[in-house]
Each structure stands twice: as C-alpha cells, then as structure tokens.
Amino acid sequence: LMERGLAYQLWNEPDRAVAEYTRVIDLAPNYAPAYVGRGNSYATLGHYTDAERDFDTALDLDPTYIAAYYGRAHVAASQGYYWIARQDLDRVIELDPDDTFAYYQRGLLYYYAGDYPAAVNDFGELIARTPDDVDGYYNRALAYEGMGEFDAAIADYTAIIRRDPTYASAYINRGIRYEAQGKDELALADFAAAAAAEPDNALPFYNRGLIHAR
Numbered sequence: 001l002m003e004r005g006l007a008y009q010l011w012n013e014p015d016r017a018v019a020e021y022t023r024v025i026d027l028a029p030n031y032a033p034a035y036v037g038r039g040n041s042y043a044t045l046g047h048y049t050d051a052e053r054d055f056d057t058a059l060d061l062d063p064t065y066i067a068a069y070y071g072r073a074h075v076a077a078s079q080g081y082y083w084i085a086r087q088d089l090d091r092v093i094e095l096d097p098d099d100t101f102a103y104y105q106r107g108l109l110y111y112y113a114g115d116y117p118a119a120v121n122d123f124g125e126l127i128a129r130t131p132d133d134v135d136g137y138y139n140r141a142l143a144y145e146g147m148g149e150f151d152a153a154i155a156d157y158t159a160i161i162r163r164d165p166t167y168a169s170a171y172i173n174r175g176i177r178y179e180a181q182g183k184d185e186l187a188l189a190d191f192a193a194a195a196a197a198e199p200d201n202a203l204p205f206y207n208r209g210l211i212h213a214r
Contacts, residue, residue, distance in 0.1 A: 005037050009044070017041040032061040032068065039071050043078070051075050066092050066099070073105070082109045100126050100133070107139060116146035134160045134167060141173065150177050161193075168198040175207060184211050 005020035021038035024031060039054030055072040058065055073088035089106040092099055107122030123140035126133060141156035157174035160167050175190030188211060194204035 002034065002037065005034075005041070009037070009041055012044075014041040014044040018045070030061055032058040032065050035061070036065065036067050036071055039068070039075075043071065043075050048075050048079060064095055066095055069095075070102075070105075077109060082113050085109055098129055100129050103129075104136065104139075107143070111139065111143050111146070114146070116143045119143035120147070132163050134164050134170075137163075138167075138170060141170075145173075145177075150180070153177060165193075166197045168194040168201055168204070171197065172201075172203050172207065175204070179207070179211060187211060 002021075002024055005017045005024065008014070008017035008020060018038055018041045021034050021041065024034040025038065028034065035054040035058040039051040039058065042048070042051035042054060052072060052075050055068045055075065058068040059072075062068070069088040069092045073085040073092075076082070076085040076088065086106055086109050089102050089109070092102040093106070096102070103122045103126040107119045107126065110116070110119035110122060120140055120143045123136050123143065126136040127140065130136065137156040137160045141153040141160075144150070144153040144156065154174055154177050157170040157177075160170040161174070164170075171190040171194035175187040175194065178184075178190060179187035188208060191204040191208040191211075194201065195208070198204075
C-alpha cells in the first residue's frame, strides 16, 4: 500500500495517494512514514490544515523524522509563514548539520524575508559543503546585492561562470553590475556571452542595447 501511495504521488494523482496512505494508517496507526506520505499528498492538493495535522502526528511518533519537518516547512512557506518554516528547517539542521538542502531552503526563506546577511550565511554553509553548487553561489550573489555588497556579488557570479560557462543569468547579472561601475567593455562581453548561452533570452540584447544607446 505504501508503494502504491508513492506511485500515485509520482503519477501526480494525490487524491488516490491519500486514499492509499489512509489504508496504511488504518492498518498501522503508528507508522510515521504513512502520515508523511499522506501529508505530502494533502499539501499537493492545497489541503494545508490536513497536511499539517499529518506532519504533526508523524513528529509525535518520531521527533527526529526529517522528512516530516521538511513537509511541515513546505506547508508553512506555501502559506507565506516563512518564520514558521524556518523553525522546522532549524530543527532539520540541528538533527543533521550537513543537510545542504536545508541550508539552501532556509537561505531562500531568509532572502524572501529580506534578511540578507542570514541568507548569505546559509548559502555560505551550503557552498562550504558543496563547493561546486552554482545555485548556492547565485543565490548568495543575490543576497549580497540586497546588502549592497556588489563586489562580493561579482565574485560569486564569477565563481559560477568558472564552473558553468553557460549560466546565462550569472553573465547578465555580472554585466549589469559592471555597467553600474562604468566598466562598459566588461559588461558588453558578459551580455554577449549570455546571448550566446541563451539566444532566445531577450535580456542580454536589451542590456547591450542600453549601453550602445548612450
């Protein structure tokens, strides 16, 4: 039954997944993974109260169940309760200080809340554990920009480009920062690289046109 519930989740049939997980719970009411599976399915359906109740039950059964904390954090964040979601991610990191996904998710929540220094710290923790994670560098660069630390942001965009020379957004953002610093030749080179990486992306052409129009 658990396997069928998971299969329905993967097939994007959350109603049927809920039914299968409910059958498991009826047979084994103390089996925490069934509550997490049903909670995730309820969350997919947008039934957040039911989802939260299932995650709470799973954590009552097993207070160290990381998947339940992730599920409950997702439910809270989906409703805009970022501070509540962060509390669950705090607990994940307490249980597993090397859980890089938790640092990434918490960093995003800090960023959305405008707490850029905390976001920089979490993305830094992610990068320290996975130094080739280009999305970690990208999001830290955005947080640096939010703090007005543009040279640090440029350094992170450069770190991305070294690891992935086709990462168009890194070229575009670095180019914008170079343009703001009056480094038009460097900016034009970055916009050209972005256009080569993503020919259908209008932004590098737009930004290049702004420089030529001055």
